[in-house]
Amino acid sequence: MSERPDGRKFDEMRDIEAKVGVIEQADGSAMFRIGKTIAIAGVYGPKKVVPKHLEDPEKAILKCYYDMYSFSVPERKRPGPDRRSIELSMVIKNALMPAIFLREYPKTQIEVFVSIIQADAGTRCAAISAAAMALADAGIAMKDIVSAVAVGHVNNEIVVDLNKEEEDIEGTSDIPMAYMPRMKKITLLQLDGKLPKEKLRSAIELGIKSCEKIYEIQKKALKGRYKLQGE
């Protein structure tokens, strides 16, 4: 049995840290760290829609902004939005939307800003996990919390939560996924690379199992936001 580059087991995620309420000025905020990847999410709203023509009289609109900071990677990234971040903003938005009761806030917008301050693969998943907690912290009505993790196919093995080193191995396929643990629904599933059908199935199963573990961490962080008496 071959090992993973950093000595983890195949179904072992990197160490995870979650914290809620990290930005004072935001209506809701959260930090999610998985290994060396750190995402910070801030939520603003519901508030008036600008520009006004985007307004929906029946429900709120969700706007997501994914931003990777220039110092988040070894080689300086050119700051500002680019093709990749625009696409990821859309992907994050679509992953979060099914979890929110948008119809409770007609004619409003909810803005989600996710900043990646350190990147070591799996940033979109960290972003989704952080954003879901920030939305809950903002007091927005939700059906469920969204948890996200990447699974992949590295050196002929199904593994969870790839780091950059694994991602760069020749022949690796990477499957970021987001999952709502209570509703048992997948809200994001992408596949970068090639792998056989049966392997994809077992990869998704492993992903779901890992998302449930992340959910427990998110739950603990959210409940820890408000200290109860005697704690």
Place this chain on the structure above:
Amino acid sequence: MSELLVNEKEIVIPGEEVARGMDFLPSIGTFREGESIYAKNLGLLEVRKHVIKVIPLSGYYMPKRGDTVIGVVTNIGFSGWTIDIGAPYDVNLPVGEAVRGRLELLRTDLSRYFDIGDIIVADIYNVTKSKIIQLSMREHGLRKLKGGRIIKITPSKVPRLIGKSGSMVTMIKKYTNCEINVGQNGYIWINGPIEGQYLVEKAVDLIEKEAHLSGLTDKIKEMLEKEGVKNE
């Protein structure tokens, strides 16, 4: 068999199953799916007999018909005013609901009644499905508040600030010699000596931070007694 899965006064997260069975009724902050009741917001679970509620600990004010709110005039129109009540919507106060008797709109400068920046107390008398919100000042006690300023609290924490039959707010008034007027929208109008205003702000801040804990009245009392202005 119906059962409660979470204890009362505990923090619940969105999507958490709080009760199972058809004997319970979901109220604000919760929803039913199948046999179970789930929380909608991050907040405190409250159970009154069969009715289950989740009191959110953050979030903006969502206007509700019949609420008495405090607002700031932000714009003057041809036949009314636009008021900021902390909701994500434009709120309208028509002349007819604010001024007694008839007046010639073409010949009247509405700023004679309320100018931009004025603080008012008003009732929400209608909220349509598409969130067109109208205020009314016809009822007794709804008026312009002269002087003073506004501080804010999360709307869901207003009941804690007021306390059981007004106990908390009366106590704060007594210790600070301030006039306090609390709107359901979380806007608080205060007026009085500057040291008192500072204390009110401090007390409101403490309520904002610890609204989910019990024994808050005692804590506030202790704080006010230590730093309070001598009364009379």
